[in-house]
Amino acid sequence: MVDTQRTLLLGNLAAVEGAIYAGMRFFAGYPITPSTEVAEGCSRELPKIGGRFIQMEDEIASIAAVVGASVSGMKAMTATSGPGFSLMQENIGYAYITETPCVVINVQRGGPSTGLPTKVSQSDTMQARWGPHGDYTAIVVAPSTVGDTVTETIRAFNLSERFRTPVVILMDEIIGHQRELISLPKPGEHQVINRVKATVPPEEFEPFQLTANGVSPMAAYGEGYRTISTGLTHDPMGFTTNEPEEIKVKLDKLRNKIMDFRSEITKLRVEMMDDAEIAFVSYGSVSRAVLLAVALARSAGVKVGLVQLYTVWPFPDNKLRDYCQKCQKIIVPELNMGQIVHEIRRVMPPDTEIHSLQRYDGEILTPMQILEKLEEVM
Amino acid sequence: MATVEKTKSVEKQKSDVVLNYFRPRKKLPSVWCAGCGNGIVMSAVIRAIDKLGYSKDEVAMVSGIGCTSRMPIYLDFSALHTTHGRALAFATGIKFAKPHMKVIVITGDGDCLAIGGNHFIHACRRNIDITAILINNYIYGMTGGQGSPTTPSGAISTTTPYGNVEKHFDPCKLAQAAGASFVARGTVYHTPQLEKAITNALDHNGFSLVEVISNCHTYYGRLNHRGDAVSMLNAFKENSVSTAKAKKLSPEEMEGKFIIGTLHEDDRTEFCDEYQKLVDAHMGEK
Numbered sequence: 001m002v003d004t005q006r007t008l009l010l011g012n013l014a015a016v017e018g019a020i021y022a023g024m025r026f027f028a029g030y031p032i033t034p035s036t037e038v039a040e041g042c043s044r045e046l047p048k049i050g051g052r053f054i055q056m057e058d059e060i061a062s063i064a065a066v067v068g069a070s071v072s073g074m075k076a077m078t079a080t081s082g083p084g085f086s087l088m089q090e091n092i093g094y095a096y097i098t099e100t101p102c103v104v105i106n107v108q109r110g111g112p113s114t115g116l117p118t119k120v121s122q123s124d125t126m127q128a129r130w131g132p133h134g135d136y137t138a139i140v141v142a143p144s145t146v147g148d149t150v151t152e153t154i155r156a157f158n159l160s161e162r163f164r165t166p167v168v169i170l171m172d173e174i175i176g177h178q179r180e181l182i183s184l185p186k187p188g189e190h191q192v193i194n195r196v197k198a199t200v201p202p203e204e205f206e207p208f209q210l211t212a213n214g215v216s217p218m219a220a221y222g223e224g225y226r227t228i229s230t231g232l233t234h235d236p237m238g239f240t241t242n243e244p245e246e247i248k249v250k251l252d253k254l255r256n257k258i259m260d261f262r263s264e265i266t267k268l269r270v271e272m273m274d275d276a277e278i279a280f281v282s283y284g285s286v287s288r289a290v291l292l293a294v295a296l297a298r299s300a301g302v303k304v305g306l307v308q309l310y311t312v313w314p315f316p317d318n319k320l321r322d323y324c325q326k327c328q329k330i331i332v333p334e335l336n337m338g339q340i341v342h343e344i345r346r347v348m349p350p351d352t353e354i355h356s357l358q359r360y361d362g363e364i365l366t367p368m369q370i371l372e373k374l375e376e377v378m
Numbered sequence: 379m380a381t382v383e384k385t386k387s388v389e390k391q392k393s394d395v396v397l398n399y400f401r402p403r404k405k406l407p408s409v410w411c412a413g414c415g416n417g418i419v420m421s422a423v424i425r426a427i428d429k430l431g432y433s434k435d436e437v438a439m440v441s442g443i444g445c446t447s448r449m450p451i452y453l454d455f456s457a458l459h460t461t462h463g464r465a466l467a468f469a470t471g472i473k474f475a476k477p478h479m480k481v482i483v484i485t486g487d488g489d490c491l492a493i494g495g496n497h498f499i500h501a502c503r504r505n506i507d508i509t510a511i512l513i514n515n516y517i518y519g520m521t522g523g524q525g526s527p528t529t530p531s532g533a534i535s536t537t538t539p540y541g542n543v544e545k546h547f548d549p550c551k552l553a554q555a556a557g558a559s560f561v562a563r564g565t566v567y568h569t570p571q572l573e574k575a576i577t578n579a580l581d582h583n584g585f586s587l588v589e590v591i592s593n594c595h596t597y598y599g600r601l602n603h604r605g606d607a608v609s610m611l612n613a614f615k616e617n618s619v620s621t622a623k624a625k626k627l628s629p630e631e632m633e634g635k636f637i638i639g640t641l642h643e644d645d646r647t648e649f650c651d652e653y654q655k656l657v658d659a660h661m662g663e664k
């Protein structure tokens with residue numbers, strides 16, 4: 001492991017550092033560009049700290065093994081990109097319904113299908129929210145720098161343990177393959193959250209019990225509780241059910257345990273928004289170019305600011321509305337054909353002018369292109 | 379008279395053992411049809427676990443989707459009822475995370491060999507210490523009798539209404555070729571032998587497969603005119619040959635018959651043991 005000092009680190013390896021800091025000791029994955037260095041890093045680092053790394057036969061198996069490790073009591077993670085993320089959806093859905101904490105990193109590349117293995121994209125923003133079939137609520141975070149990747153990975157694990165749910169980290173090729181000089185966090189610098197464990201006697205324990213905060217304590221395998229997890233819709237005991245009332249209770253639980261605590265989960269970065277008349281709303285690596293563009297525009301006297309979404313899902317409806325309430329115009333730059341822009345349209349008052357700035361040819365949006373768009377809408 | 383009494387009390391003891399392992403609070407009856415072979419396999423698994431003296435807490439039972447795969451939800455072990463075909467991949471995560479646990483996978487012919495075929499050969503290859511009980515009823519029971527990778531050529535299913543034109547897998551040969559270090563076959567007719575095969579498989583360190591030839595009289599039996607559950611069990615008796623006897627029979631004499639007993643055993647190194655050596659060698663390195 002790298003010492004807690006300034007270090008030049010690859011984005012994908014920053015995810016490994018963050019995960020280990022958060023207590024991840026189990027990684028299962030399958031190689032795919034541009035995420036492979038996450039798996040390679042785990043294969044190197046985990047044995048040194050008594051953790052476990054396994055290269056599975058495909059991504060379906062990788063997320064399955066991660067869930068198996070998590071129900072056994074370990075903090076577990078996998079990492080992939082487009083095609084592998086598609087393969088994982090079935091068992092990410094299983095993790096949602098069985099309320100199994102785990103972290104899935106998607107270092108995005110262009111698609112659809114095999115698409116652009118070595119080129120950047122943000123086209124999985126909606127898939128990260130709606131990938132598995134059925135009704136559930138997703139937590140998705142998005143770092144924009146190598147340093148962010150460490151802290152957002154720690155946060156992803158904390159949210160996952162706190163809410164007993166899978167958390168997706170949306171990285172992209174730029175962040176994953178970029179090297180930046182960063183300081184690794186010292187022990188104790190960040191809070192590390194662990195799942196609430198079962199304490200009542202086994203005969204009283206209900207693994208999916210309804211609690212005040214919606215999150216049920218969890219019992220690890222081998223610790224006397226002998227719980228049942230099933231992908232079939234189930235009652236608080238984990239027994240399969242076809243009763244309309246019980247079905248509704250379960251699905252409401254999956255939503256409410258997250259949506260009732262949305263303000264605790266959402267995280268935004270707000271730059272120069274106090275007097276801004278025009279706002280950029282962005283997430284992921286694009287935010288870096290936006291930040292530079294905003295600084296340049298400000299030096300030319302333009303009242304413009306940035307709201308960056310560290311939490312992409314659940315969408316921060318209220319916070320975004322508050323920060324942008326004085327803006328008549330919002331520009332949403334994305335490396336896709338326009339995905340999160342629809343959420344901003346949904347949230348903002350109908351008289352707000354909302355402009356989508358899209359790039360989907362595998363290249364980054366440059367600060368100049370962002371400034372050009374700004375000039376066009378001004 | 380005395381022997382009758384004695385047999386009765388032995389029978390009672392035996393069924394008591396099984397009752398000890400039902401999941402408290404779980405409502406019965408099961409989803410299975412009356413006479414389904416799954417129940418026979420379930421009691422053999424329980425008796426093997428009981429004989430080996432495993433505590434309930436050290437057993438994790440993992441399954442996919444199908445009639446067969448419902449088994450873990452009725453039993454008082456940690457149970458992971460997963461997605462179709464993926465049980466072995468989930469089980470790999472449990473075993474690797476907690477190597478002291480006894481991990482048992484309950485799977486069907488469709489679950490294990492069609493959608494789960496890739497996970498199956500790789501679990502065999504790794505030789506991870508998991509015991510897979512594959513209940514082969516030659517058909518997709520749960521979805522109403524469609525053809526599976528073990529449906530014999532010519533057999534009728536709801537998706538092979540004119541007879542199956544495909545060839546079938548021999549899961550035991552497949553497992554051995556892929557690297558499983560213990561392979562056995564049993565039937566739901568030969569229950570004492572089945573119990574023994576499962577006991578040996580559980581006791582073996584490495585990947586073990588027990589293929590159990592079982593009856594889905596509701597679909598396979600009805601569509602192929604094999605009669606009720608009892609006639610199907612009798613057919614398993616007629617058509618099976620022990621490993622010892624099989625050695626003495628010519629290929630012609632073996633035609634239409636299958637071998638039961640231990641088919642393969644070796645002492646290849648086990649995956650979790652090997653990984654632990656690697657951890658011991660690198661633990662604490664910078």
Ligand SMILES: Cc1ncc(C[n+]2csc(CCOP(=O)(O)OP(=O)(O)O)c2C)c(N)n1
Nearest residue numbers: 443444445446462486487488489518519520
């Ligand atoms: C991904 C997926 N595809 C299809 C199904 C539908 N399905 C449920 S059980 C089953 C077949 C089970 O057959 P087998 O494994 O032989 O078990 P049996 O019911 O015969 O015991 C299928 C195709 C499913 N649940 N999931």
Ligand code: SF4
Nearest residue numbers: 410411414445519594
């Ligand atoms: S349909 Fe076949 S496999 Fe399923 S419970 Fe009935 S007899 Fe058993």
Ligand SMILES: [Mg+2]
Nearest residue numbers: 486487517519
């Ligand atoms: Mg079957």
